[in-house]
Amino acid sequence: MSYQLSAISYQLSAISYQLSAISYQLSAISYQLSAISYQLSANALRALALMGKSPDLKFSLISQS
Structure with missing residues (x-):
């Protein structure tokens, strides 16, 4: 019985x-x-920035590239 419990535990x-x-x-x-x-x-x-949807965003994203 102890062996079976050990096997189950393993x-x-x-x-x-x-x-x-x-x-x-x-x-x-x-x-x-x-x-x-x-x-x-x-x-x-x-x-979106490159399409001119947001000029401020366009400037910030292009300057990060």
């Missing part, structure tokens, strides 16, 4: 480790998606 520990690894990977994916979202927002603002 399996649960392995599952816990795998779930932690999955959580880490999902966090990394979330970070990457946030970075992509930021880049898309910046590109959209830059496009």
Whole structure:
């Protein structure tokens, strides 16, 4: 009986480790998606500025490029 409990405990520990690894990977994916979202927002603002929708924004974005 003690052996079975030890085996179950080991399996649960392995599952816990795998779930932690999955959580880490999902966090990394979330970070990457946030970075992509930021880049898309910046590109959209830059496009608006270049179309002359906001002269002040156009000047500030072009000077940063």
